Amino acid sequence: MGDHLEVFLGVVLMASTVFGISSCSFDRGIALYRFCNLTQVPQVPQTTKNLLLSFNFISNVTSMSFPFLEQLQLLELGTQFTSLTIDKEAFRNLPNLRILDLGKSEINFLHPNAFQGLPHLFELRLFGCGLSEVILRDGYFRNLESLMHLDLSKNQIHTLHLHPSFQELNSLKSIDLSFNQVTTVCESELKPLQGKTLSFFSLATNSLYIPVSVDWSKCGNPFKNMSVETLDVSDNGWSVDRIRNFSNAISGSETFSLVLAHHVMGSGFGFHNIKDPDQNTFAGLARSSVIKLDLSHGYIFSLNVRLFETLKELKLLTLAHNKINTIVEGAFYGLDRLQVLNLSYNLLGELYNFNFNGLPQVAYVDLQKNHIGIIQGQTFRFLKNLKTLDLRDNALTTINFIPSIPTIFLGGNKLVTLPNINLVTNFIQLSENRLENMANLYFLLQVPHLQILILNQNRFASCTQSFVPTENLSLEQLFLGENMLQLAWENEVCWNVFKRLSYLRVLYLDSNYLNFLPPGVFSDLTALRELYLGSNRLKVLSPGDLPANLEILDVSRNQLLSPDPNLFASLSVVDLRHNQFICMCELNIFINWLNQTNVTVFGSPADIYCVFPEPLSGIPISTISMEGCDEDEALQPLKFSLFLVFTVLLILFLVTVIIVTKFRGFCFFCYKRIQRLVFKDHPQSMDPDTYTYDAYLCFSSKDFEWVQNAFLKCLDTQYSDQNRFRLCFEERDFVPGNNHIVNIQDAIWSSRKIVCLVSRHFLRDGWCLEAFSYAQSRCISDLNSGLIMVVVGSLSQYQLMKHQSIRGFVQKQQYLRWPEDVQDVEWFLHKLSQQILQKQKEERRNSSIPLQMVATIS
Structure with missing residues (x-):
C-alpha cells in the first residue's frame, strides 16, 4: 500500500506542476522542491526546518551538499529518479536533524561514515534502497545515540549479523526488517540487542525458516534477554509445526504482542492435508507474557479444545479472515483474562451455548461477516462482562439470544420483525435489515437506557395499527435514513412516532421519499439540534414544521421551490444544495436573505441554482439580479394578464360549460372546496340533546x-x-x-x-x-x-x-x-x-x- 500512496503523491505533485502550481518554493520554514528536476541540493535559507527533495535527479550527496542548517529537522531525499551516492559525513552540517528519509532511492554507494555527525537523529528511513546485509554488519549506525526508529524494509538483506555497535544504541525502539530475504534468525545474530526493550520488531514477509532446516538446539532463542512489545513475524508461510517450533524457541522472552497473520495453518474449507492448530501449538508462549495474539488471514477451520490454554495473560485474540466453521467445546478454556475476541470474516454458521465457555472477562466479541443464521438462546448470556457484540453482515432472522449489554451491532442481517423481548442497551445498530412494520420502531423506542439507535436502509413503510408512544428520557440520536416513511405517513398513521422523545438531539430522515411533513410531527422534540431531511421530495416547508431549538438543518436534494427564509433565521447551519428554485420575483426575499445572512449555508454557491425559468436554469441564485421586481414593473404583467382574461372570457365560458358537463364530479369537488375556503362554510350543527x-x-x-x-x-x-x-x-x-x-x-x-x-x-x-x-x-x-x-x-x-x-x-x-x-x-x-x-x-x-x-x- 505504501508504494501506491507514493505513486499517487507523485502524480498529484506532477499535476500541480502542469497546472502552474509551483512546488519549488520556500514558505514558513518549509522548502518544497519536489518534481523540480534538480540534480543537486539547492541553496535554502538558514531558517529552513523541513527540506523536501523527493522526485528529483540528485545523484551525489557530499559533506559540501548542504550549507550549515542549524534549524533543519526533516530532510527528505527519497524517491530519486537516479542512483544515489552518499559520501562520508554527508550530513554533518545538519546537527539538529531528527528525521532523515532516503526511502525508495536506489543507493549505489553508501559510505560507512555517512551518518556520522547526527547526534539528534531519531528516525532513519532506508526502506526500498537496495541495501544488503552489509548495512547491519559493518557499523553504519555508530554514534547515533538518539536513534529510535530504523526502517530497513523492502531491501535485499539475507542475514542478520548485527554489528556490536547496536549495543550502544540505547534509544533504539523500533526496527523494521520486513520484505527482505532473511531465512534464519538465531541467538548469536541478534546478540547486540540483548538487554534492550523494543516497541516494534518486524521480520514479516521474509520466508523465515522456510527454505532451510533449523537445528533449534543450536540456533537458540533469537530474542533472548530481550523485551519486544510487538513482534511481527507474519506472512512467512508458517504451518502449525513451524509456529510450534518458533513458540518453543522464544519461550521466556517477553513478547506482549505477537503478530502471526497471513499464515498457512489450518485445513481450510474442504481440505484435510494441513493440520489445524492444537493445544501444543502455542504452549511455548506460556512464559512470554503475550497479551495480544494476531492469527488473522489463514486457513484455520476448527478451533480445537484448549487451544490457547497456556496463554494465561492474553487479552486480545484476533482470528479474523480464517475459515473457522467449528468451535469445539472448551476451545477457549484458560483465557481467563481475554477481553477482546475477533472472529470476523470466517465461515461460522451456527453458534451454540457452549461455544464461548471459559471467557469470564471478555468484553468485546466481533462476529461480523460470517454466515451465522442460528444462535442458541444462552450463547452470550454467561459472558457477564460482555459490553459489545458485533454480528453485522450475517444471516440472522431473530434476536431472541441478545443479552442486555451496552452496545449491539446487528446491521446487514435478515431481520423482518423483532420479538417482544426485554432488551436493555445503550447503542443498537440495525441498519440494512428488512424491518417493514413500524411496530418494530415503536418497540425499539421503548428500550430502557437506549441512547443511539441506527435503523438506516430498512423498509419502514407499514403502520397497521395506532400506537401510544411511551416517554423516552435517554435516546439522543436516531438514524432512520433510507427507509420509506412516506408510505406510512400518507395514510395518516404513525404521525406520533416522535412523540415523547424529549431528549433526542440528532434525527436522520434522509432518503425517505417524503413529500410532506405531518403536522406537529416534531413538536415534542424540544432538545433536537440536528435534523437531516436531505434527498426527499419536499416542495414546501411551513411555519411550525421545524423544532424551535434546531441548529443544523439539511434539506438538500429536495424540491423546494421558493422557501421562506424566516424558517432558517434561527439556525446555525443549513444545507440547501440541489433544490428546484424558481427564480422569479417571489424568490427575491429568499435571495436577499441568502446574500446577507449570518447563517452558515453549507456547500458551494454553485450548488444553489435556478431550475426555472429555462434561461436561468443552472445559474447560481446568488448571482441573479432582482432589480426588475419593484411594484410598478410587477404590475405590468398583471395588466397584460387581465387583458388576456377579458379577451377570452366568452371562450372560457363555453369551455367551462363543456368541462362542467364532462367532469361534473371534479367540478363539484372544487366547488365545495372553494365554498369552504371562500365563504367559510361550516357544517350545520345538530341538536345533540334530542337524538343519540x-x-x-x-x-x-x-x-x-x-x-x-x-x-x-x-x-x-x-x-x-x-x-x-x-x-x-x-x-x-x-x-x-x-x-x-x-x-x-x-x-x-x-x-x-x-x-x-x-x-x-x-x-x-x-x-x-x-x-x-x-x-x-x-x-x-x-x-x-x-x-x-x-x-x-x-x-x-x-x-x-x-x-x-x-x-x-x-x-x-x-x-x-x-x-x-x-x-x-x-x-x-x-x-x-x-x-x-x-x-x-x-x-x-x-x-x-x-x-x-x-x-x-x-
Whole structure:
C-alpha cells in the first residue's frame, strides 16, 4: 500500500506542476522542491526546518551538499529518479536533524561514515534502497545515540549479523526488517540487542525458516534477554509445526504482542492435508507474557479444545479472515483474562451455548461477516462482562439470544420483525435489515437506557395499527435514513412516532421519499439540534414544521421551490444544495436573505441554482439580479394578464360549460372546496340533546364492506374527524345479546333520520325489510319524512314494488338512487347529507307513544 500512496503523491505533485502550481518554493520554514528536476541540493535559507527533495535527479550527496542548517529537522531525499551516492559525513552540517528519509532511492554507494555527525537523529528511513546485509554488519549506525526508529524494509538483506555497535544504541525502539530475504534468525545474530526493550520488531514477509532446516538446539532463542512489545513475524508461510517450533524457541522472552497473520495453518474449507492448530501449538508462549495474539488471514477451520490454554495473560485474540466453521467445546478454556475476541470474516454458521465457555472477562466479541443464521438462546448470556457484540453482515432472522449489554451491532442481517423481548442497551445498530412494520420502531423506542439507535436502509413503510408512544428520557440520536416513511405517513398513521422523545438531539430522515411533513410531527422534540431531511421530495416547508431549538438543518436534494427564509433565521447551519428554485420575483426575499445572512449555508454557491425559468436554469441564485421586481414593473404583467382574461372570457365560458358537463364530479369537488375556503362554510350543527344519532344506516350485512367504503368513511365521525354525522349501524352499535327487534327499534327511535340502503341483498334480508317497516311506522307516528330510501344497483321499479313494506313508500315518496358514474358520488353524498340535515316538519312527539308501541310488539 505504501508504494501506491507514493505513486499517487507523485502524480498529484506532477499535476500541480502542469497546472502552474509551483512546488519549488520556500514558505514558513518549509522548502518544497519536489518534481523540480534538480540534480543537486539547492541553496535554502538558514531558517529552513523541513527540506523536501523527493522526485528529483540528485545523484551525489557530499559533506559540501548542504550549507550549515542549524534549524533543519526533516530532510527528505527519497524517491530519486537516479542512483544515489552518499559520501562520508554527508550530513554533518545538519546537527539538529531528527528525521532523515532516503526511502525508495536506489543507493549505489553508501559510505560507512555517512551518518556520522547526527547526534539528534531519531528516525532513519532506508526502506526500498537496495541495501544488503552489509548495512547491519559493518557499523553504519555508530554514534547515533538518539536513534529510535530504523526502517530497513523492502531491501535485499539475507542475514542478520548485527554489528556490536547496536549495543550502544540505547534509544533504539523500533526496527523494521520486513520484505527482505532473511531465512534464519538465531541467538548469536541478534546478540547486540540483548538487554534492550523494543516497541516494534518486524521480520514479516521474509520466508523465515522456510527454505532451510533449523537445528533449534543450536540456533537458540533469537530474542533472548530481550523485551519486544510487538513482534511481527507474519506472512512467512508458517504451518502449525513451524509456529510450534518458533513458540518453543522464544519461550521466556517477553513478547506482549505477537503478530502471526497471513499464515498457512489450518485445513481450510474442504481440505484435510494441513493440520489445524492444537493445544501444543502455542504452549511455548506460556512464559512470554503475550497479551495480544494476531492469527488473522489463514486457513484455520476448527478451533480445537484448549487451544490457547497456556496463554494465561492474553487479552486480545484476533482470528479474523480464517475459515473457522467449528468451535469445539472448551476451545477457549484458560483465557481467563481475554477481553477482546475477533472472529470476523470466517465461515461460522451456527453458534451454540457452549461455544464461548471459559471467557469470564471478555468484553468485546466481533462476529461480523460470517454466515451465522442460528444462535442458541444462552450463547452470550454467561459472558457477564460482555459490553459489545458485533454480528453485522450475517444471516440472522431473530434476536431472541441478545443479552442486555451496552452496545449491539446487528446491521446487514435478515431481520423482518423483532420479538417482544426485554432488551436493555445503550447503542443498537440495525441498519440494512428488512424491518417493514413500524411496530418494530415503536418497540425499539421503548428500550430502557437506549441512547443511539441506527435503523438506516430498512423498509419502514407499514403502520397497521395506532400506537401510544411511551416517554423516552435517554435516546439522543436516531438514524432512520433510507427507509420509506412516506408510505406510512400518507395514510395518516404513525404521525406520533416522535412523540415523547424529549431528549433526542440528532434525527436522520434522509432518503425517505417524503413529500410532506405531518403536522406537529416534531413538536415534542424540544432538545433536537440536528435534523437531516436531505434527498426527499419536499416542495414546501411551513411555519411550525421545524423544532424551535434546531441548529443544523439539511434539506438538500429536495424540491423546494421558493422557501421562506424566516424558517432558517434561527439556525446555525443549513444545507440547501440541489433544490428546484424558481427564480422569479417571489424568490427575491429568499435571495436577499441568502446574500446577507449570518447563517452558515453549507456547500458551494454553485450548488444553489435556478431550475426555472429555462434561461436561468443552472445559474447560481446568488448571482441573479432582482432589480426588475419593484411594484410598478410587477404590475405590468398583471395588466397584460387581465387583458388576456377579458379577451377570452366568452371562450372560457363555453369551455367551462363543456368541462362542467364532462367532469361534473371534479367540478363539484372544487366547488365545495372553494365554498369552504371562500365563504367559510361550516357544517350545520345538530341538536345533540334530542337524538343519540344523526341517522340510522340500515343495510344488509353482506353489503358491509361496500357501505363502509362508500358511506361510513365519508360521513361517520368515528372514521374521520373531518366527517359530521354520528351514524348508527348494526355491526358497531347494536347491543350484543339484546333482542334483534329491540336493537332495531332503539336505533330507529334514537336517530334523527333513517337511511335504508336497498340493494338485492337488502330485499332478501327479512331483518332489513322488518327495519324498513318500523322506520315507516316511526314516520307515520311522528308525521315527518324521517325515512330516506337509497336504491343501490340496477333494481327496477317492478322489483321494488314486489315487497309490500316498500311498495307504499315508493308510491308516495321520492327515493334516491346510488349514481352509476363515480364522478357523481361526491354530489350524491352532499345531497344525502342535506336530507339528513333537513329539519323535520314537526317536532318529535312525546316518547310515551313509541314506547307503548315497542312494548306491544315485544
